Amino acid sequence: xxxxxxxxxxxxxEGHGKITIQLNGQGEVxxxxxxxxxxxxxxxxxxxxxFYEMPSLMxxxxxxCPVSHLIASAKACEAIMSVRIPHTASQLRRMxxxxxxxxxxALSFFHLSSPDLLLGMESDPKLRNIFGVLxxxxxxxxxxxxxRRFGQHIxxxxxxxxxxxxxxVPGGVTEPLSSDHRDEILAMLPEAxxxxxxxxxxxxxxxxxxxxEIEVFANFPSNYLGLINEDESFEITDGDLRLVDPKGAIxxxxxxxxxxxxxxxxxxxxxxxxxxxxxxPLGYPAGSYRVGPLARLNIxxxxxxxxxxxELAEFKQLANGPVESSFxxxxxxxxxxxxxxxxxxxxxxxPRILSKHVRATAGVNRLEGAxxxxxxxxxxxxxxxxxENGKMVWANLVVATGHNNHAMNQGVLQSAxxxxxxxxxxxxxxxxxxxxxxxxxxxxxxxTHAFGQMPLAMTLLNADGEVVDRIIR
Amino acid sequence: MTQPKPRxxxxxCGNTLRSxxxxxxxxxxxxxxxxRAESQVRVITRQQWTPELxxxxxxxxxxxxxxxxxxxxPGSINLTPVEPTTALQGIxxxxxxxxxxxxxxRDLYSTQPTTAKLxxxxxxxxxxxxxxSEAVTAALPEACRMIEExxxxxxxxx
Numbered sequence: 001x002x003x004x005x006x007x008x009x010x011x012x013x014e015g016h017g018k019i020t021i022q023l024n025g026q027g028e029v030x031x032x033x034x035x036x037x038x039x040x041x042x043x044x045x046x047x048x049x050x051f052y053e054m055p056s057l058m059x060x061x062x063x064x065c066p067v068s069h070l071i072a073s074a075k076a077c078e079a080i081m082s083v084r085i086p087h088t089a090s091q092l093r094r095m096x097x098x099x100x101x102x103x104x105x106a107l108s109f110f111h112l113s114s115p116d117l118l119l120g121m122e123s124d125p126k127l128r129n130i131f132g133v134l135x136x137x138x139x140x141x142x143x144x145x146x147x148r149r150f151g152q153h154i155x156x157x158x159x160x161x162x163x164x165x166x167x168x169v170p171g172g173v174t175e176p177l178s179s180d181h182r183d184e185i186l187a188m189l190p191e192a193x194x195x196x197x198x199x200x201x202x203x204x205x206x207x208x209x210x211x212x213e214i215e216v217f218a219n220f221p222s223n224y225l226g227l228i229n230e231d232e233s234f235e236i237t238d239g240d241l242r243l244v245d246p247k248g249a250i251x252x253x254x255x256x257x258x259x260x261x262x263x264x265x266x267x268x269x270x271x272x273x274x275x276x277x278x279x280x281p282l283g284y285p286a287g288s289y290r291v292g293p294l295a296r297l298n299i300x301x302x303x304x305x306x307x308x309x310x311e312l313a314e315f316k317q318l319a320n321g322p323v324e325s326s327f328x329x330x331x332x333x334x335x336x337x338x339x340x341x342x343x344x345x346x347x348x349x350x351p352r353i354l355s356k357h358v359r360a361t362a363g364v365n366r367l368e369g370a371x372x373x374x375x376x377x378x379x380x381x382x383x384x385x386x387x388e389n390g391k392m393v394w395a396n397l398v399v400a401t402g403h404n405n406h407a408m409n410q411g412v413l414q415s416a417x418x419x420x421x422x423x424x425x426x427x428x429x430x431x432x433x434x435x436x437x438x439x440x441x442x443x444x445x446x447x448t449h450a451f452g453q454m455p456l457a458m459t460l461l462n463a464d465g466e467v468v469d470r471i472i473r
Numbered sequence: 474m475t476q477p478k479p480r481x482x483x484x485x486c487g488n489t490l491r492s493x494x495x496x497x498x499x500x501x502x503x504x505x506x507x508x509r510a511e512s513q514v515r516v517i518t519r520q521q522w523t524p525e526l527x528x529x530x531x532x533x534x535x536x537x538x539x540x541x542x543x544x545x546x547p548g549s550i551n552l553t554p555v556e557p558t559t560a561l562q563g564i565x566x567x568x569x570x571x572x573x574x575x576x577x578x579r580d581l582y583s584t585q586p587t588t589a590k591l592x593x594x595x596x597x598x599x600x601x602x603x604x605x606s607e608a609v610t611a612a613l614p615e616a617c618r619m620i621e622e623x624x625x626x627x628x629x630x631x
Contacts, residue, residue: 111524130524131573134580141581148525163520 019433020271021416027423032413033271034405034437043395051077051364051386056166058382058397064107067100067155068375069382069397070168071237075257075371076382077170080390082365088355089172094237095347096158096168097373098340101236102192103151104376105293105333105340108441109199110144113330116435117206121213122428140202143195147337150192154344157181172359182348192341193307200311200334210327216418217436218326218411221246223279223289225403226296227374228253233304234296234312234339236374242299243279243289248321251279257370260381264398277402288406291378292440293332298322303335305342311335326411326439333441364390375400377441401442411436479515481627482533482586483620484526484571486519486540493547493596493609497539500592500613504620514624522569524577531582535627537620538571538591541609545595548608550616552623555589588630590623592616 022031042061046054055073059066071093078085085093115128118137127135134141152162158177159165167173207214223246227239241255255263266275267284279287289295303312315335318328347353370383378400385394401408415436419429485501487494501518508514517529522538530536538555545551557575569577571591579585594616597606605613 131577131580134524134577138581145525145528145581149528152525 019412019437021412021420021433023420023423027421029413029417029420032409032416032433033269034408034412035272043397046392046395049392051080051384051390051392052170054382054384054392054395055168055170056164059164061397064104065100065375065377066164067096067168068373068380070165071097072371072373072375072380072382074168074170075373076369076384077371078360079258079369079371080364080366080384080386081170081360081362081369083171083360083362085172085360086355086357088176088352089358089360090238091347091350091353092158092173092177092358093168095344096155097237098343098347099151099154099158101151101376102337102340103148103155104441105337106144106147106151106199108376108438109203109330109333109337110140110147112441113435113438114140114144116431116438117210117330118202121432121435122426125427125431128431137202140198143198146191146195147199150188150195150341153188154185157184169359171361174359176356176358177354179354182354185344186348189341189345193338196334196338196341200338203331203334207327207331212418213432213435214325214327216415217432217439218407218414219324220410220414221322221324222407223251223282223287224295224298224322225279225289225291225379226299227372227379228299229304231304232301234300234302234308234336236296241372241379244299244322246322246324248298252281257372257381257383260370260372260398261383261396264381266398266402272405274405275398275402276405277398278406285406289403290326290407291400291403292329292376293336294323294326294329295378296374297332297335303339305339305346307342308335308339311338326407326436329439329441364388377401378403401440404440404442408437408440408442411439479532480513480534481515481624482529482536483514483516483624484519484522484530484536484538484574485517486522486538488520490601490603492598492600492602492604493541493594493606494599495603496541496594496596496605496609496613496616499605500539500616500620503617504624507617507621508624511628513628522571522574524569524574526569526574527577527581530574530578530586531584533586535588535630536575536586536590537623537627538574538589539620540571540591540593541596541599542593543596543599545593546608547595547597547606548612549595550592550612550619552590552592552619555591557585588627592619592623 018035020033021029024030046057054077055070058069058073061069111130114133118133119128156162159167223243225241225243227235228242229235229239242253243251245251263280265280266277268275278284297315303309368385372381381398383396387393412433415433419432483501483504485497487497489495489498498518501516505516555571555575557579558572575589594609594612597608
């Protein structure tokens with residue numbers, strides 16, 4: 001008799017999802033799926049709105065990475081306006097995006113994943129949360145809070161609000177950076193460097209104790225996609241996309257936002273509301289790939305900042321070619337956060353950073369435009385069509401979680417096969433299957449902010465759908 | 474941290490698009506204006522309280538939390554002392570209660586405000602909307618008076 005195990009909801013994610021594991025008559029894992037169970041509808045209800053409202057509307061998609069949607073949307077609008085934004089506006093947006101990356105990565109590492117990493121996958125689930133970490137490792141807790149504050153405070157200084165700032169607009173930004181705010185950000189840098197060094201040190205100390213997890217946490221050859229500069233250095237705000245194969249060889253380079261839809265497609269599976277994004281020339285699912293910190297570090301030759309450069313060299317030593325285990329997303333995330341701090345310092349040294357010229361203006365000059373950016377969890381593309389009056393007639397958003405969807409499903413299956421044996425599972429096994437998803441840090445939508453109050457239930461169903469076993473925590 | 478250390482921290486939470494849930498931000502805005510000239514009063518408003526706020530609490534001598542309550546009668550005001558607790562309702566990376574934030578402050582920074590109080594107003598409605606219910610609207614003057622009294626007391630005692 002075949003059976004199904006359901007993990008619903010998956011906890012410590014940005015949004016709502018569940019996992020089902022299908023067992024065969026012998027109790028062995030036959031198949032597994034990660035389901036995204038919510039519908040948002042942003043592409044639909046934006047139709048009819050003036051295009052210049054899109055950045056602030058689209059930012060509402062997410063409370064963790066609104067900056068990504070804000071900038072990708074503004075870029076799509078600028079393609080419609082056919083304008084090139086001023087240098088200072090571009091640098092300020094870059095700093096905003098970097099600040100968001102630092103705070104989002106700190107949230108992912110410290111708040112969502114460190115309970116597993118620092119307390120152990122098998123530790124008491126009642127204590128396996130951020131409070132448990134803070135009690136056991138207060139110095140790391142303070143570092144995590146410090147890094148979050150660093151990123152969020154920069155966002156607040158630039159955009160007047162920590163979340164959903166309206167500062168980024170089509171054509172640039174609404175206000176220049178003041179010298180007081182520049183100095184305030186500069187003053188925060190030393191503590192941020194100390195905190196990220198502490199996090200990297202702690203991660204490296206414990207990573208070697210997760211050999212089995214490294215082995216089965218979505219550890220397989222895949223393609224990788226991400227933005228990259230012309231000099232092959234790390235990039236999250238501008239540049240074009242590069243896709244590499246499992247050996248690291250370039251499949252396609254220079255994928256601009258406008259060309260994105262020509263080469264990237266979206267497949268649909270009946271078990272999830274999130275689409276499955278793939279590279280059209282290879283078809284689906286062969287053209288699937290991974291995005292996000294792991295992919296970004298796998299595609300670049302350098303980080304472009306000295307401290308992160310050393311960390312990248314160490315990261316590249318993990319494999320002969322692309323680093324394949326998704327467990328190393330955690331590592332890559334910390335390297336990126338370090339880069340973010342360095343790059344912010346670099347941007348603030350730009351003599352033009354206080355320039356008052358931060359916005360270009362124009363009307364509708366094209367009826368179609370697209371913008372792309374790297375969100376903390378991966379590539380993000382906004383593609384819009386408008387009428388001659390600038391009203392939105394069509395929108396399509398391709399988000400990081402869609403890019404990673406196939407890999408996450410593969411990862412759930414791989415880990416379920418490793419940890420669910422003879423139809424039996426432990427709480428620790430259940431947690432590990434969830435933890436695979438957490439490595440990707442998917443953003444299913446954090447708009448509800450309610451997962452903390454939900455129980456985690458794992459249910460074993462027989463072929464007739466009857467409950468034969470259930471664990472709740 | 475570059476802000477001066479406040480004697481009194483007012484920490485409000487709520488969603489201004491969910492009717493009475495917006496009463497915390499409304500009262501925080503009132504307090505911001507009322508104590509504009511008082512540099513030792515700091516007002517922070519968030520949609521939800523998150524762990525990062527422990528750092529702010531650690532720097533304050535007294536803290537006044539302001540929130541709406543769905544468990545109290547609509548418009549009823551309660552001002553109660555808050556003690557740190559680690560009895561979590563669940564894993565909460567996006568949101569903590571006042572007592573949990575105090576516990577976090579104690580565990581992370583080995584310090585506590587001398588006084589910590591929670592002022593709540595019972596919500597009549599938390600449906601989508603930007604208007605308060607009649608009960609909450611009627612309670613606003615008394616809530617403002619209690620906030621003023623609490624803050625002035627905190628400033629006198631430190």
